[in-house]
Amino acid sequence: MVSYWMDSAPAPGHPPLTEDLTVDVAVIGGGIAGLSAAWELTRAGRSVAVLEADRLAAGVTGNTSAKLSAQHTLIYAELAGRDPGTARGYARSQQEAVEHVARTAAELGVDCELERRPAYTYARSAGQVERLRAEARAAAEAGLAASFVTATALPFPVAGAVKVEDQAQFHPRKYLLGLAEAMTARGCRIFERTRVTGLREGRPCRVTTEGGAVVTAADVVVATHYPIFDRALLFARMEVTRELVVAGTLPPEDDPEGMYITSEDNTRSVRTAPLPGGRRLLVVTGESYKPGAGRVGDRFDRLAAWTGEHFPRARITHRWAAQDNHTTDRLPFVGPLHPGAGHAYVATGFGGWGMSNGVLAGLLLSGLVTGEERPWAGLYDPRRLHPGREAVPMAKAQATVARHFVADRLAAGDAGDLAELRPGQGTVVKVNGRRCAVHRDEQGRVHAVSAICTHLGCVVGFNEAERTWECPCHGSRFGLDGRVLQGPAVSPLEPVELKEE
Template sequence: MTDEAYWTMSGGTTGYPNLDGRGRADVAVIGGGAAGLWTAWELARTGRRVALLEAGRVAEAAKGGGAGRGSVLQALAHSRITDVAGAEAARSYAEAQTQAVERIAQAAELLGVDCGLERRTAYLYAADEHSLPTLHEELAAAHGAGVPAVYGTGVGTGARPLFAAAGALYVDEQIQFHPYQLLTAIAQDLLRLGSAVYEHSRVVTVDVGDPCVVMTDSGASVAAEHVVVATGYPITASDAVRRALRPRRELLLAGAVPAERAPQGMYAAVGESGMSVRSAPLDGERRLVMVSGERYEAGSGGVRERFARLAAWAAANVGLGEAEYRWSAQDYETDDHLPLIGRASATPGRQCLWIATGSAGWDATAAVLAGRLITAGIRGTRPAPWTAAFAPERLDRRPRPEGAWSGPARSVVRHRIEPDERDALDAIRPGDGAVVDVGGEHCAAFRDDSGLLHMVSALCPHSGCTVGFNDAEKTWECPCHGSRFATDGALLQGPAAEPLAPARAYLAMAAAE
């Protein structure tokens, strides 16, 4: 089994240059994921010269459970939005998602890309009677939002149901596709349209002015009239935006099954499991089945056990006896369950900044909306009727929802504190890690398979939160904003711009020896 995402493993590789020196563009887009690529592409199609900058490789982030699914039926989205933001916001969301689904199909045809796009029925089901009230609430909210959802008692096609279900909603003619193949085709088209794509170009600062200037960690820069931040957690945003966002992670498995046994639709469960299933074409005799679920808070640990539960569920429910791929994905969600798309701030002098984030795992359609809404805003054309529902400035106009996430605490993970610090370190087994207190310092300690101990500071350099250990992928995760680090402290994923610092206490211990 490989620990890489199926989408990126099967979609080829990219090789765009890194930004070198100083450049200029009409718009600089930070982030080469789905939202950044769609926004850059829609802008370039209007004649804007766009410079897209990605810290790693473009489209690498297109690996979540929602990636590659375009559907107006999105788990409990409509009931949650209705409860927090109102029925009108839910209607705006549904209308926007419906149009985004069709725009994905249009783009695939326009680019002539073979991305395995298929029309499928999307299901939302209750696995037991206990989950039925939640499903009925979503049905009522979906109908109120104008979604043509139909209620039934089973899921699947033909006489053989795919799952045992107490009830289900479904919407026909939704789409699924290979997200990496579509997004890399969009990146290639950007070059044809006269724009530029840069990889391995991590932006660390944005200077607001006339023009705005974005600067990378190597000192290279791009000056632009507008800057779009599409990086998951924005590197520049208002305090209200920062408070509203929280990271969400989920696990995924994929493997081949005979085509006749593969699920034909896209399925998601309500309730605690939140399991999601779809398939994708492989060859004439087999299809790839992908199962996602086991969502958890970054840094909370127990990831290996979560993968085991996901594998057991996949084997029992969809016949996926042996997965060939396993991976994890991260996205951000807001406290009102609506994406943040639009001008980052209404403050005079900062109106060159735009953001796109908060897709809550439904990045395929949220990215399309980002492209449409931000392009309309920069062009100054008539806004879509649902623009206000997604605008980041809405957070400044309304009270925070009751029970909303209050923002990160400085220390979230429980520390292992034992009377003898050496006993605490000796308790870490090969291949495992833990946060320990050594000499009064929170340290992220990992023991490799040879028994060698590696120790760095456990404080994320972004805002000082304490990281937690991912025992399946052998990484350190920040629970506050989702930054991820290797066991030696190297930065894997922002918003942090620096690695974990060396552990001062550990260095002192080594020197004493």
């Protein structure tokens, strides 16, 4: 359960923050959005501190499929139907992010294995062809090098596909570790293992950390994937999903030489990457599901089976999972943290396309802080609200949260169920009226923590493949000992003393 990107790009590490600090900008989060913003701000002459709860580029960014593309499945026909200007702005800004990575990597001499490849959204069902044709027209009208095709280099026939030229794929950690090295050489301070727990906005702002150190900053960027401070109630306008990834070696002659995605079969995404000796790495993503849904091992088996069926000479060496936030209008939230914010900014809701959106967020946030606002900043402003368009998806999202909040409490078993719990398994049970998340380790010992997520109180579920507790409402993830692995929660699950009778 370690991604290829993490496995192939070790990093020396940075110290935790242990004393108070004053800077121009505090960036919370060391993924692609946070590091991109920190790089742009450092290059603009600001003093910057990056505060990462774990390790740089090791969370969502370290578990991506790493497609760097403006081709985001079927989105341009929908955006053009709202307003052609919105579609053009989206295409222009996303393609600018692709080109910005290429320019920056060349400028800094970062070998991030960047390769130019076309991106495809395909379908095998003939019933999807007209949608693909409409998407190709809309993407071309928005300014992308898009066309409808019926032939690809995939090892199976397709009914049709939208092909967009001039896209890219890269090694995200190698790129971001190169950025980190360049920005520290210019004076940026980077701190790992430094979890932020509080933010007091003002002039200046004050950021407090789990260890007690305080960062005073004129401006603050919250780039924690899902915002740990949600003063604009953005959680009501986002849904969280997880997807699984398998990767392995592939003979170069089997390389489909492009980046592919379809919504069919519960999503299938395919790309390759270079390996030493002329070999290729095949990366296959899919099996979208809600955190805490369980039976993740079965989902991995289905994804591996699909990979083996279509790429029989691939040899799987890695598997991991990614997590995404989807907004109710399909556009990311990048801008002021809330309507009254003057010096706090947020980047979230990348909808499965975090590479281009993360780089774009860095450009937009840097411009907002320095006063050099980008022309498409308004398109991504979190303060936007379209009640007519967003009412139904917002209602569905909140109905799902409400259902989990109530039904998961009622579904908790009782302490007697522990007798059926086998080694490696986990479950939620009620003990003396308290809901406990209980795991039996491989030696047969039982370990328990509170089952109530410390973010907003939903009941967590067990992920048997990754051995984690996950919140189905907003995507917080916890280790078996209750420690926070992924926000928006910032506090661990409370340990519970449980004696098995």
